[in-house]
Amino acid sequence: MLPTEQLKIVIVGHVDHGKSTFVGRLFHDTGSLPEGKLEQLQRIAERRGVPFEWANLMDALQSERDQNITIDTAQIWFHTPKRQYVIIDAPGHKEFLKNMVTGAANAEAALLLIDAHEGVQENSRRHGYLLNLLGIRQIAVLVNKMDLADYSQARFDAVETEYRAWLKTIGVEPKVFIPIAAKHGDNIASPSPNTPWWTGPTVVQTLDEFRVAEPPKDQPLRFPIQDVYRFDERRILGGRVESGRIRVGDRLVFSPGNKTSTVKTIERWNAPSHDEALAGESIGITLTEQVFVERGAVSARETEPPYELSRFQARVFWLGKQPFRKGRRYRLKLATQEADCEIESIEKVIDASTLAAVQRANGEIYVARHEVAELTLRTRKPVAFDAISEIVPTGRFVIVDGFDVAGGGIIPAADYPRRTVGGDQKSENIFWSHGKVTHDHRARRNGHPGCVIWLTGLSGAGKSTIATELERELFNLGKHAYVLDGDNVRHGLNSDLGFSPRDRKENIRRVGEVAKLFADAGVICITAFISPYQENRDLVREMLPPGRFIEVFVNAPLAVCEQRDVKGLYARSRANEVKEFTGVSAPYEPPLAPEVELRTDQLRVAECVTRILDHLHLHDLDTEVMI
Amino acid sequence: MDYLSKLENQSIYIFREAFNKFEHLAMLWSIGKDSTVLLWLARKAFFGHVPFPLVHVDTTYKIPSMIEYRDRLCREWNLQLVVGRNEAALREGRTFPNGRATRVECCGLLKKDALKTVLDQHGFNGVIVGVRRDEEPTRAKERYFSPRDKNMEWNVEDQPPELWDQFKTDFDKGAHIRIHPLLHWTELNVWEYIERENIPVIPLYFANERGERYRSLGCFPCTSPISSQARTVREIIEELRHTRTPERAGRAQDKESEDAFEKLRRDGYM
Ligand SMILES: Nc1nc2c(ncn2[C@@H]2O[C@H](COP(=O)(O)OP(=O)(O)OP(=O)(O)O)[C@@H](O)[C@H]2O)c(=O)[nH]1
């Protein structure tokens, strides 16, 4: 029969305890070696004048063969009649722990090897600890090199007793301990005559007893947005359902930010259309009401939202060359979210091979490479997350230091409030200081560079409404935004100006200068002025660096504006009470090439705001400064 | 969820990460089964679109029907194609078929160096490549997001950690990242997926009247067909389920010396 499922299994344990040898032998003993492979490996060993090693099947790099050590994790496939296996060989040397983690993080089950002769070693314990932290619950322990211990049951029992006790302290229940000799194939694919006292399973039998992990489709929905696509008329939110299920008609809340909308369609390509997607599926959705959401937002059912906080406790393992320390800025990646973060406090640093608290000579506290810590993290903006015990994919994260992923962490359950209380948290979050403040520094601190969003259009077209709504939206997204409103400026800064073409030009020039200063200070400055002349608008455009002036044409037909007549100005101008009123007794020059055009007679305010935000997003105000 | 769907969903996830993270993204397209499946998965990820150019490194020694097939697919699927060639080496005849380079040197010149030129010319900093871990042992050690420095070198002894689908997307100027959405597929999986999705593949993979078919497609001087009776996708799947011959057995350049291929890959070969 053909295998129809696949299980990923990692081989871990202390250096030289025989992991790669085991994999080579497993392949040989199950008839899975490619034709000619054994002969090729034997030939190479002969040519190099070194003894043949089964480990060379996996240790393919010259540097690995030269030193008889595994440096990087590798994967290889084989199958039993029951299923296909991906065997992930991991290095045992402490130096290559990041590669062990890379291999193990991918696995659903693990075989941990211990050399019977050498006994339980530092990395036997550390690997056990890390497997647990990485969420691997299915573990079998292979007591290897039984040939070097005379296939002694007493020795096997002693190793088992010692290691079982260790696993117990870290809360791990292994499936089984099996005595093997990888080099000779004892108890791998068939029971060995050398261990007549062993009545338990072979390794292959044990493999078949592990269970294949299924994505958690019965948990609360978590659908983190990976990207927003506009390839055609559809606006598709792409992502993978990390847990639960999502259906057409579901009312969703997007965190952080608390926006809500309803699933209109579930999008797939060249697949049967289906109104539901389950955990594990990479899909897209469209929404009935357009709300501004971007990569990073986690969508959930309104009744079961994730936490949304900027401070939480975590258990972190560190792989970085530089220690993880307070006062330094890092980047946290959780599902598709990214946030700058820093350590607020370190509660405990432990050696994962002894569980002992790490004591440093000068009493300094930091997390060095290969250590594990319990600490409190603080992010610059709120992140949406869950406790690992509730939902795994949103309960863990990695820490990026500079260019590199330098650590990983899980978030244990705690007594967190379900929703944030906006304002307070924000002010607590400002905690970086820099020496000389450059444009770039500001952009980095703010998470975006400054710019001017210039709304132009007839009186009553909706400029101020859109401006204030946009401002609030940006503010909620953690951006620094400020509205310069025409009416307000005319009360103060420009109280000496009238409405002649010359005064209008001076009005715009001054506003332009002010807006420029705001932008330079790192703010997204939104202006709402009729600004009827193209020439004057271009004047402001030229004051700003390329790409930092975004001209938005707020366009509604005169008749519509006149009908709205919020301030009663149209009526008064028709009655000749207001002179030089744009659209009536003064010209309005529509923008020639605005960055954004909004037909406010056709779009709702929220849609207008979304379009502007989309434009900003496309131009990547966010990532541009992260380089 | 069945395992082909798991593989597919994972690949789509990687495609979308790459597209989000790299402004100058391209995809290598060698016309073989893997890159065709890759292309299909890109269309899955982007709802029928392929939102980046394809790069074909043309050694001029490809089997002619491969080029015809390439051009037809470009028209039908509306693809943007960039062709890269090492004109200097070709002009000067520094190739294996000309007897002026070893097989491995020839691969280095016509593929690796040609690739570097295209990347430099177009400023691509993310390159999607259809390599799989089960193809050969150094690829078994690859990452989904695998950095290459400004000389295209692969520092295999110090690769970034990769866990929980968080990838290396930050890097120094001049470096680029190879993205491998098919890394976790096997040759058999690829054919099973071709069958499931009904993906058109080049007929060279099917047995001809002489009872020969290509299992892996490369340049004709260095690629030989295998003897096979498999004339349909189904028959290929059956054949693969029972064979123990490695996939690249027909690729001569892999076997020049024990570590020739490893060196080539460290230097930036796919
Ligand atoms: N006598 C004996 N030697 C063994 C056995 N299994 C492995 N070895 C030897 O132990 C040495 C180390 O084996 P490897 O398979 O390279 O060990 P590893 O655990 O993969 O090492 P790293 O990956 O570097 O951590 C080799 O010389 C093997 O031949 C065994 O069952 N009996």
Ligand SMILES: [Mg+2]
């Ligand atoms: Mg090893």
